[in-house]
Amino acid sequence: MPEETLRPAWSQHFTPDAIQELLSQGPFAKITPEWAWGDSTGKGIRVAVVDSGVEYDHPALEDCVRGGVVVEYDAKAKDNYRIKPDDKPLDVSGHGTACAGIIHSLAPEAEIYSVRVLGRNMGGRAIQFAAGLDWAIENNMQIVNLSLSTSLEEFFGLFHDLTDQAYFKNMNLISAVNNIPEPSYPSLYSSVISVAAHEGHDPFTYYYNPNPPVEFGAPGIDVEVAWNKKQYLVCTGNSFAAPHITGITALIRAKHPELTPFQIKTVLLACATNTKRQGR
Amino acid sequence: MNPDKDINEEKLSEQLQRLLISIEASGRAVLPKSNDVLLKSIVDAAARIFGAAAASILLVNEEEEALEFKVSTGEADHDLVGTKFPYDRGIAGYVFMTGQPIATSNVREDKRFNQDFAKSTGYVPNSILATPLISSDDRIIGVMEVLDKIDATSFDLHDMELMGMFAQQAAMAIDMSQQIDSIEQALIRGLKRLAKEDKTQDTSDLKSTLDHALNGANRSSDLLELADLFNDISALGEAERKACIQVLTTFAEYRKSTSAPRRFR
Numbered sequence: 001m002p003e004e005t006l007r008p009a010w011s012q013h014f015t016p017d018a019i020q021e022l023l024s025q026g027p028f029a030k031i032t033p034e035w036a037w038g039d040s041t042g043k044g045i046r047v048a049v050v051d052s053g054v055e056y057d058h059p060a061l062e063d064c065v066r067g068g069v070v071v072e073y074d075a076k077a078k079d080n081y082r083i084k085p086d087d088k089p090l091d092v093s094g095h096g097t098a099c100a101g102i103i104h105s106l107a108p109e110a111e112i113y114s115v116r117v118l119g120r121n122m123g124g125r126a127i128q129f130a131a132g133l134d135w136a137i138e139n140n141m142q143i144v145n146l147s148l149s150t151s152l153e154e155f156f157g158l159f160h161d162l163t164d165q166a167y168f169k170n171m172n173l174i175s176a177v178n179n180i181p182e183p184s185y186p187s188l189y190s191s192v193i194s195v196a197a198h199e200g201h202d203p204f205t206y207y208y209n210p211n212p213p214v215e216f217g218a219p220g221i222d223v224e225v226a227w228n229k230k231q232y233l234v235c236t237g238n239s240f241a242a243p244h245i246t247g248i249t250a251l252i253r254a255k256h257p258e259l260t261p262f263q264i265k266t267v268l269l270a271c272a273t274n275t276k277r278q279g280r
Numbered sequence: 281m282n283p284d285k286d287i288n289e290e291k292l293s294e295q296l297q298r299l300l301i302s303i304e305a306s307g308r309a310v311l312p313k314s315n316d317v318l319l320k321s322i323v324d325a326a327a328r329i330f331g332a333a334a335a336s337i338l339l340v341n342e343e344e345e346a347l348e349f350k351v352s353t354g355e356a357d358h359d360l361v362g363t364k365f366p367y368d369r370g371i372a373g374y375v376f377m378t379g380q381p382i383a384t385s386n387v388r389e390d391k392r393f394n395q396d397f398a399k400s401t402g403y404v405p406n407s408i409l410a411t412p413l414i415s416s417d418d419r420i421i422g423v424m425e426v427l428d429k430i431d432a433t434s435f436d437l438h439d440m441e442l443m444g445m446f447a448q449q450a451a452m453a454i455d456m457s458q459q460i461d462s463i464e465q466a467l468i469r470g471l472k473r474l475a476k477e478d479k480t481q482d483t484s485d486l487k488s489t490l491d492h493a494l495n496g497a498n499r500s501s502d503l504l505e506l507a508d509l510f511n512d513i514s515a516l517g518e519a520e521r522k523a524c525i526q527v528l529t530t531f532a533e534y535r536k537s538t539s540a541p542r543r544f545r
Contacts, residue, residue, distance in 0.1 A: 011437050011441065051378075052377065052378055092368060092377060093368070093373075093374045093377045093378050094374060095374070095378045095380060118377055118378055118379075119377065125379065125418065125420075126418060147380070148378070148379065148380065150418060151414075151418065152417075152418045178444075179380075179381050179411075179440055179441055179444040180441060180444035180445050180448060182448075197437055199437070220437070221436065221437055222385065222434070233384065233386075234384060234385060234386055235382055235383070235384055236382070236383040236384070236434075236435075236436070236437060236440065237380060237381060237382055237383065237437075237440065239380050
């Protein structure tokens, strides 16, 4: 049996053999990367990184971190969580700093907010995660990077409600898909931009998958990333693919503030590396 | 003697019997005879599937807020077993805290890898793929690692995805096996509570049943617990003793059906 048939998960859509060429026609063919994000720096776009925290003084982040919160699980509190301000955030693992570093490398003038929902207490992970997303929605973030997900069925409704709220508030949620092909939330909702890893390394090379639920493939293999305690590492995972699309989205939104979340997705599709513009 | 109480305890024992039978039915296909054998079979399979020189499993020790090496295979091997380190240390700690898998190829330079610890075991891998073990109710119960890809410099995304599926199965089996151990402990506690409710009677028949049921329990902590239990049981009333015997006989039959002796933790 050829080994490829064992390949189980979402990134299978982004292997060199699997990538399909797409055609952009009519007015869509006029949407080019140059139009979409040429000369943009992501200036002023508020990006929340819902994760393990972001190390605010990591040299790779060059003071782009504007603040944040810590969401703690507390079985006694109302709704089982507490939110504390975190003006000079730190990162308990390195994962959030890695995501922030990728976003900053693409969109150097975007403002990053750390929403720490991961920590030693693993009991309330999904609740903390939902509360962190809720905070981002209520605090006027424009883009939220979600390199995490939950597969808990009972959170389907809550996350669905949150992603709808975000959509109607003109926000883009960008989510890494799970590393195994099972339902996970909120990455598989249609209003979310879901991302898996492809094998390339150019940060602006990304693909659209015409057979969702996973829509985009971005670099996520052997990516050099910032890590907590001022470190740098080489890592692999879908977690590192999503922030590439987050960074590009920040560039587009800064240059075209009038665009809505669904127009942003259209622009991303039109500018995908596997989209051929008619007439070229 | 209170007849109502007698009936209730018969019901209790019936319920336990049903519970044990259902556990057996659901667990037998996937569960080897003990948790240790199960863990060993998982790491052996992982090392082979992913072409790794070594593999290990760490499980959460909640009381000590630590991850504990439960089993390992390959070059690192058995010296590791029993070693603990805090949640926020090393690659396994990172995977535990975030619930995200990670593959990294320059482990010797990777600061998350606990260098001192690795050197003390005499084995420093070049590449690691670490994946959380997540139970069906979304608790992270531990971390599985495969170390040193044999025919390549690193584990790739393909390995990571397959390992995610494999870890999902493994986590289910480990979780189920741990739950069976918990049920055994709950049985002992339940019997103790029952024993405390009345004060009379000799318990030699109960003791022999218990001995038979727990023939694998030879560690000192188990014996202490059993001694404590016998002490309490010596004060039992007739109805309670009957109920106990019924429960323990059921338990003994269940144990016989799984053949190899299983020990209490």
